[in-house]
Amino acid sequence: MKSLLQKARTEFENFFHYQPQCFVRAPGRVNLIGEHTDYNDGFVFPCAIDYCTVIASSKRQDNQVRVLTVNFNENDEFSLDKPLEHSKEHGWSNYVRGVFIHIKELYPHIAGLDLVICSNVPLGAGLSSSAALEVSIATTLKKQFNLTIEPKQLAKQCQKAENKFVGCNCGIMDQFISTLGKKDHALLIDCRSLETQSVPLPKGISVVIVNSNVKHGLVSSEYNARREQCEEAAHILHVNKLRDATMDLLEKNKSKMSDVVYKRARHVITENDRTLKAADALRLNDLATMSKLMKQSHHSMKNDFEITVPAVDTLVEIIENVLNEQGGVRMTGGGFGGCVVALAPTEQVDNIRQAVEKEYESRSGLKESFYVCHAVGGAEVINAS
Ligand code: GLA
Numbered sequence: 001m002k003s004l005l006q007k008a009r010t011e012f013e014n015f016f017h018y019q020p021q022c023f024v025r026a027p028g029r030v031n032l033i034g035e036h037t038d039y040n041d042g043f044v045f046p047c048a049i050d051y052c053t054v055i056a057s058s059k060r061q062d063n064q065v066r067v068l069t070v071n072f073n074e075n076d077e078f079s080l081d082k083p084l085e086h087s088k089e090h091g092w093s094n095y096v097r098g099v100f101i102h103i104k105e106l107y108p109h110i111a112g113l114d115l116v117i118c119s120n121v122p123l124g125a126g127l128s129s130s131a132a133l134e135v136s137i138a139t140t141l142k143k144q145f146n147l148t149i150e151p152k153q154l155a156k157q158c159q160k161a162e163n164k165f166v167g168c169n170c171g172i173m174d175q176f177i178s179t180l181g182k183k184d185h186a187l188l189i190d191c192r193s194l195e196t197q198s199v200p201l202p203k204g205i206s207v208v209i210v211n212s213n214v215k216h217g218l219v220s221s222e223y224n225a226r227r228e229q230c231e232e233a234a235h236i237l238h239v240n241k242l243r244d245a246t247m248d249l250l251e252k253n254k255s256k257m258s259d260v261v262y263k264r265a266r267h268v269i270t271e272n273d274r275t276l277k278a279a280d281a282l283r284l285n286d287l288a289t290m291s292k293l294m295k296q297s298h299h300s301m302k303n304d305f306e307i308t309v310p311a312v313d314t315l316v317e318i319i320e321n322v323l324n325e326q327g328g329v330r331m332t333g334g335g336f337g338g339c340v341v342a343l344a345p346t347e348q349v350d351n352i353r354q355a356v357e358k359e360y361e362s363r364s365g366l367k368e369s370f371y372v373c374h375a376v377g378g379a380e381v382i383n384a385s
Helices: 004-015 091-104 129-144 151-166 174-179 219-236 247-252 257-285 285-304 310-323 346-363
Strands: 024-030 048-059 062-069 074-079 113-119 185-190 194-198 205-213 328-332 339-345 369-373 380-382
Touching: 004 024, 004 048, 004 062, 024 174, 024 339, 048 174, 048 205, 048 346, 048 369, 062 091, 074 091, 074 247, 091 113, 091 151, 091 194, 113 346, 129 174, 129 380, 151 174, 174 185, 185 257, 194 257, 205 346, 219 257, 219 346, 219 369, 247 257, 247 380, 257 285, 285 310, 285 328, 310 328, 310 339, 310 346, 339 346, 346 369, 369 380
Parallel strands: 062 113
Antiparallel strands: 024 048, 024 380, 048 113, 048 185, 062 074, 185 194, 205 339, 205 369, 328 339
16 A cells, blocks of 8 residues: 555656645455345445555646546546546546546536546456546545545445446446445445445455456446346346345246346346345354355356356366365456455465466466455545655
C-alpha cells in the first residue's frame, strides 16, 4: 500500500507539476461463494482484499478532468460542461467517465479534478479491478466535493456507471464489497435488501488466490447472455427474480424451458442455498462443510452455468488434491478465465504453491500467479502525511 501511495504521489507530481491534495484507496475483492447470484437478487459471500487502487487528486478551478493511469501509462482529458461521450481510445477511461456521470446525476455541483490512478489489483482476473477503479473515483469525488452520499448509494451509482455507460450488466456485489468490506471478515450480502452479516475469517485459515492467466475476450457478452437466460427462467417460473424460485418449482416447469435455461436456473437456485450454508459453516469454522460446498459450487459453474474453462478446472483439481477436503477451492468471479480461490489451513499454503508450480504449466501451457490475501476494509480516504 505504501509503495502504491508513493508511486501515485510521484507520478502526480511528475505529470501535473504540483502536489496532490488527497489520496483514496478502494480494494479489489474475492468471492468465496455465490457466483452469478447477485443480479438474481440472491446471496454472495465475498471479502475485500489487500490489492487495491489508489487515486491521488487535486481540485481544479474549472470543469476539466485530467486523468493519468500509471498501469497503462495513458492519459485522458474531458470536460464536465458537455455531455460525456464514450472514449474509443481508452477503455479504462469509460469507467472513470461513467462514475462522473452517475455521481453528477445526484450531485450536479461536482467540478474539475486532476487525477492519477495507480493499482495493484490484477487486471481482468476476476478480482474486480473495475469496481476498485469505479469506487476509488466515487470516493475521491465524495471527499473532494464533501458529498453526503451513503456508502450503499455510492456503490449503486458505481454499478450504474458500469451497467449504463460501460455496458456490462453486472450485479451489485463488486462495488458493494469494495465500498463496505470489513477487515478480517467476509460479508454475506443479501443482494435484494442489501443487508449484510459479517463473518470473521477463522484464525489459521488463509485465503489463497491463483490466477490461471487465461484471458478471454468474450467475458462481457457471455456475462450479459447468462443474465438474460436467468431472466428468461424467472419469467417462465412467474417469479420476480430467481431468488424467489425453488428447485421444486423449477422441476415442475422443466418442460416449459430449454435445457440451457433450466441448467442456468438450477445453478442459481442451488448456489443461493450453498452460499447461505457456507456462511454458517465458516462461522462455525467447519472447513469440511465449506470444502464440500465450494466443490459443489465449482461443479455447478462448470456444468450448469458453463462459465469455467479447462485451465481453471485444472487448477481446481490440482489444489483439491492437496487439500483433500481440509479446505475448499473453486473458481471465483464472473468466469471464462481468471482466478480460483482456496480457503486453506495456513500450513498447507506452501504445499499448494508447490503443487501448482509443479503441475499447472505443464498441464495447461500457462504460468499461474499466486497470491495469499487478507481481508481488508472498504474504500477510504488515506491520510498520507
Ligand atoms: C462479476 C460481476 C458481479 C457478479 C460476478 C459473478 O464480477 O461484476 O456482479 O455477477 O461477476 O458472481
